[in-house]
Amino acid sequence: xxxxxxxxxxxxxxxxxxxxxxxxxxxxxxxxxxxxxxxxxxxxxxxxxxxxxxxxxxxxxxxxxxxxxxxxxxxxxxxxxxxxxxxxxxxxxxxxxxxxxxxxxxxxxxxxxxxxxxxxxxxxxxxxxxxxxxxxxxxxxxxxxxxxxxxxxxxxxxxxxxxxxxxxxxxxxxxxxxxxxxxxxxxxxxxxxxxxxxxxxxxxxxxxxxxxxxxxxxxxxxxxxxxxxxxxxxxxxxxxxxxxxxxxxxxxxxxxxxxxxxxxxxxxxxxxxxxxxxxxxxxxxxxxxxxxxxxxxxxxxxxxxxxxxxxxxxxxxxxxxxxxxxxxxxxxxxxxxxxxxxxxxxxxxxxxxxxxxxxxxxxxxxxxxxxxxxxxxxxxxxxxxxxxxxxxxxxxxxxxxxxxxxxxxxxxxxxxxxxxxxxxxxxxxxxxxxxxxxxxxxxxxxxxxxxxxxxxxxxxxxxxxxx
Amino acid sequence: xxxxxxxxxxxxxxxxxxxxxxxxxxxxxxxxxxxxxxxxxxxxxxxxxxxxxxxxxxxxxxxxxxxxxxxxxxxxxxxxxxxxxxxxxxxxxxxxxxxxxxxxxxxxxxxxxxxxxxxxxxxxxxxxxxxxxxxxxxxxxxxxxxxxx
Numbered sequence: 001x002x003x004x005x006x007x008x009x010x011x012x013x014x015x016x017x018x019x020x021x022x023x024x025x026x027x028x029x030x031x032x033x034x035x036x037x038x039x040x041x042x043x044x045x046x047x048x049x050x051x052x053x054x055x056x057x058x059x060x061x062x063x064x065x066x067x068x069x070x071x072x073x074x075x076x077x078x079x080x081x082x083x084x085x086x087x088x089x090x091x092x093x094x095x096x097x098x099x100x101x102x103x104x105x106x107x108x109x110x111x112x113x114x115x116x117x118x119x120x121x122x123x124x125x126x127x128x129x130x131x132x133x134x135x136x137x138x139x140x141x142x143x144x145x146x147x148x149x150x151x152x153x154x155x156x157x158x159x160x161x162x163x164x165x166x167x168x169x170x171x172x173x174x175x176x177x178x179x180x181x182x183x184x185x186x187x188x189x190x191x192x193x194x195x196x197x198x199x200x201x202x203x204x205x206x207x208x209x210x211x212x213x214x215x216x217x218x219x220x221x222x223x224x225x226x227x228x229x230x231x232x233x234x235x236x237x238x239x240x241x242x243x244x245x246x247x248x249x250x251x252x253x254x255x256x257x258x259x260x261x262x263x264x265x266x267x268x269x270x271x272x273x274x275x276x277x278x279x280x281x282x283x284x285x286x287x288x289x290x291x292x293x294x295x296x297x298x299x300x301x302x303x304x305x306x307x308x309x310x311x312x313x314x315x316x317x318x319x320x321x322x323x324x325x326x327x328x329x330x331x332x333x334x335x336x337x338x339x340x341x342x343x344x345x346x347x348x349x350x351x352x353x354x355x356x357x358x359x360x361x362x363x364x365x366x367x368x369x370x371x372x373x374x375x376x377x378x379x380x381x382x383x384x385x386x387x388x389x390x391x392x393x394x395x396x397x398x399x400x401x402x403x404x405x406x407x408x409x410x411x412x413x414x415x416x417x418x419x420x421x422x423x424x425x426x427x428x429x430x431x432x433x434x435x436x437x438x439x440x441x442x443x444x445x446x447x448x449x450x451x452x453x454x455x456x457x458x459x460x461x462x463x464x465x466x467x
Numbered sequence: 468x469x470x471x472x473x474x475x476x477x478x479x480x481x482x483x484x485x486x487x488x489x490x491x492x493x494x495x496x497x498x499x500x501x502x503x504x505x506x507x508x509x510x511x512x513x514x515x516x517x518x519x520x521x522x523x524x525x526x527x528x529x530x531x532x533x534x535x536x537x538x539x540x541x542x543x544x545x546x547x548x549x550x551x552x553x554x555x556x557x558x559x560x561x562x563x564x565x566x567x568x569x570x571x572x573x574x575x576x577x578x579x580x581x582x583x584x585x586x587x588x589x590x591x592x593x594x595x596x597x598x599x600x601x602x603x604x605x606x607x608x609x610x611x612x613x614x615x616x
Binding site: 069207246248251305307308310343346347348351353362374375379388 | 468469471472473474475476477479480504526541547548549550551552553554556557558560561562570574592593594596598599600601602604605
């Protein structure tokens with residue numbers, strides 16, 4: 001049989017995970033002038049866009065606007081979307097191998113890293129990602145509850161997710177009401193009694209991962225005064241030397257902003273947001289009823305590793321932080337997919353530059369690829385997944401040129417659609433999604449919001465007249 | 468960003484050589500795997516040195532008998548080791564300044580990977596590209612409709 005990639009025999013590709021990376025990979029495949037490609041993009045949830053919909057904060061609509069580029073990709077005549085179809089539940093890897101020449105896994109990092117401290121599993125101790133998915137209306141997380149009757153909360157971590165959580169906790173109901181935050185979250189956060197939010201970084205301000213726009217935003221909240229401690233934002237000797245050796249405008253600016261926060265006097269806003277550095281939680285205290293009643297912190301100092309990275313080392317100074325609610329945001333990890341080799345060391349699919357490897361031979365598995373966070377771990381911004389997806393697609397095209405691909409028994413697009421319909425009759429197509437998008441946006445217009453999300457699968461189906 | 472994400476997509480194999488192996492054997496490994504350096508490990512798998520193509524070339528230029536020598540005679544023993552949590556930025560800086568082209572990475576003394584200066588440069592480039600991509604999009608959004616091409 002001739003090599004796939006022609007009009008008569010298009011290269012059939014299944015992509016698992018309709019987040020940004022899934023769309024970037026699709027886009028890159030459609031840009032090939034000499035290869036005719038069909039892409040079927042699958043997602044576990046009925047709606048596309050992954051973390052752009054369920055991760056990016058509702059008050060960051062500008063970042064969410066990247067979906068306009070994904071819509072354009074989806075308008076390609078050889079694109080299909082299957083929402084609400086899960087690998088391992090509705091389809092297996094063997095099913096995919098029976099219908100596609102190549103498969104790309106782009107499922108992201110679905111779980112959080114744990115702190116590994118006593119009390120981590122107490123009530124009112126949560127993964128920040130769960131809170132994020134909750135306020136963004138993710139169907140799997142919408143029924144979680146968070147005790148917002150507490151007055152003090154701590155967010156462990158100083159990445160952009162930590163900044164998002166701290167900001168959402170500190171926003172006024174009026175600020176939140178102009179976003180597309182889930183209705184139930186808006187209601188719960190409007191009744192929140194939280195008045196102090198601590199953001200805890202284990203290293204210094206210069207090593208914090210959040211970006212300058214996000215740090216600056218924390219200083220511009222309508223209902224919260226931001227604060228930091230002068231002794232913690234002042235640069236230590238090692239950091240000062242490192243910045244002298246390799247001056248970095250962005251880092252210097254970040255330190256300046258945080259120094260400004262340390263010298264601000266509270267203006268009497270109802271809430272306070274306190275940025276702490278060089279501290280690590282060592283224990284969450286039980287309040288006597290199985291819930292968080294406080295946090296024990298250790299003070300850190302920095303030391304340089306052999307490569308010059310500044311890392312925290314615990315001192316013998318401790319302090320108690322009287323918080324009743326804790327969100328950990330100390331990193332993310334990929335979740336293994338049924339039937340796909342996993343690299344436990346890094347929490348990613350076992351791969352070399354996007355080619356999935358056989359765990360025994362360490363050689364690439366024919367026709368299986370990966371991209372995005374499940375390939376390299378959770379790093380960078382949304383756009384970082386574009387060069388990453390390009391690397392994977394480049395490998396796929398090299399393999400195709402060497403005639404290395406799966407030999408599906410039945411590559412017909414109609415057959416696989418029948419199989420999907422048979423296993424998951426309620427799957428959503430891209431047209432279905434566009435209809436939902438229109439309805440959500442219309443509901444938003446009525447209340448002056450970007451959109452009002454459907455957060456239950458059955459509500460989505462009902463809105464489409466399919467319940 | 469730390470260097471674990473560079474190792475994550477490099478596969479699990481690190482090509483190693485033992486100190487008592489010959490340079491001839493080491494060269495075969497370099498050629499077979501199309502790489503520029505080998506991590507030299509002791510019997511327990513702990514890294515004790517690194518042997519680069521440069522080490523071999525320099526010696527071969529003045530010593531015809533180099534191929535029969537042992538790896539331990541030519542390897543660089545003054546090893547700088549990375550850990551997965553090292554920042555990409557400081558690793559890049561250290562490798563550039565100290566002219567290190569390959570950095571073995573250990574986790575609790577266990578060799579978990581090796582990264583080349585090429586890996587570092589590519590990761591930095593991808594980070595910048597990603598940021599530019601995202602910023603460009605936000606900027607075009609801010610001024611109305613997204614740019615179309």
